[in-house]
Amino acid sequence: MTGVRRSRDVPALVEAARAGDPRAVARLITLVEDGDEVLPQLAAALAPHTGTAQVIGLTGAPGVGKSTTTNELVRAFRKAGKRVGVLAVDPSSPFTGGAILGDRVRMQDHATDPGVYIRSMSSRGHLGGLSAATPQAARVLEGAGCDPVVVETVGVGQAEVEIAGLADTTLVLLAPGMGDAIQAAKAGVLEIADIFVVNKADRDGADATYRDIQGMIGLGERAPGEWRPRVVRSVAARAEGIDDVVTAIDEHREWLERSSELRRRRERRAAAEVEALALGALRARMKDLRSGTELAALAAEVAQGRLDAHAAAAALLAQLDLA
């Protein structure tokens, strides 16, 4: 298997990943990150093995304890006999996983466990940020037999909303004394959170944060059968409250399956991914035309008044050759 690290033999890599080879999984995610030309082939190879794993989004401001919580969740899922995949996405990191590696030390708990696959990803360079590469990487993990797949991301602006777009179940982590409840309301996380985790619940102000969130949830009207976000307290650093978080996750999954919401979320996620891929392909082809002679030739005609700009644009679009 020494050739795995550079292999672009998609069927062989997918087979090896499904058999549990972590190097094959790593190689496939690298192909996804690089936007390799084999991606359509990879997507086709993975499709039959995907679509059922629970994708758990986990987000929150820096310092609320996301990595520690993820680590403890992984431990709990492993105890339940599940194979777990973790994608740690840092949209602000200029290096792949760079800013996260420090926090990842604790993840070494699972470094020798073949039932856990952890990967840091940067969203840098991907048009559409999270929306383009992360769903495909999550699909690689699912294809490799991981269920659940945990996608952890720093809660900064757009990433929070994007994570809800790609997750079945979205956890928003808060910590007391950071004005988080108000921040949460502002950022619109009230709409995206299925489960709120008040971490560091042994600290001053934890009760106030808990009450604030409960109060804000109570304000929203809900139709019968609609999910009412859970609020759970934890001290992840001491592994306290993690069982409650897992219970809430399981309850949410049951609700998703009972209602038609699981199908709805997955279709919405697929739609976003398809659209991002289509737009990316259009941009790439447009760029080829721009650097090629086609646009230059049309522009020369327009500049001389022999062709109008609209007719030239139509001619350019006809060159995109999308069929």
Next chain:
Amino acid sequence: MTGVRRSRDVPALVEAARAGDPRAVARLITLVEDGDEVLPQLAAALAPHTGTAQVIGLTGAPGVGKSTTTNELVRAFRKAGKRVGVLAVDPSSPFTGGAILGDRVRMQDHATDPGVYIRSMSSRGHLGGLSAATPQAARVLEGAGCDPVVVETVGVGQAEVEIAGLADTTLVLLAPGMGDAIQAAKAGVLEIADIFVVNKADRDGADATYRDIQGMIGLGERAPGEWRPRVVRSVAARAEGIDDVVTAIDEHREWLERSSELRRRRERRAAAEVEALALGALRARMKDLRSGTELAALAAEVAQGRLDAHAAAAALLAQLDLA
């Protein structure tokens, strides 16, 4: 001609505009601003009559005297027997021409002159800002017999660079005592300015601003035959120095025609316009597909693992029907 204001009869409107009817010109620019479906027809009708007028871009920070300078330039061009068009673009204005109207009072000098057409435009709502609607509006003015066409815009960020993209000759206005020389260097206007106008040259610090700009220009290496930006002093409010500005504009036009730069700039401008139109058309068609059932149906297939996202994206693109 009472029907002109609502007419969408493009050949009749173009004919009336070419005959000098200001209402027909106004109507055509409104059609451009609205992104009306007759635009391809309009572009085709104008193409034979365009491609030779000098487009003068005039930009600078708020308060440097752009409107006053434009007003005096118009007066000078009129004295030389030229028909003049002015587009005042304010990218930040939420209303068409709203923020500019106050400054426009002086323009009333030319309100009854049939040889001058002045129009305020907002770039709001146009994808690509200046780049989408302004070139088409400039073409309407040129088609109506205006030469030169002056495009005046507030020098805020992107607009400055965009104006250089659509102008044959770019004027950057500065005023003393605003730290403008350093600002100019920062904003990259050194690269876009063909002519610097140090307006309000009777104020303290005007000499320092003049020397700063001259110094910065001197730093750049130039190949033989390359244009060296002129630096001109004016007091537009007293109509002083305007002749020097006009001389610099004429010299630049001569240089443009002598060198191959005029053709290069016009082709670059046409290329940007064609590309903006093509991208706009793609976005519009993509939006139709998104709101239609096509994407939803594909997404459902992907969510169920019956189709992969790449294949779905290819199917979506095939629906764009660009040919």
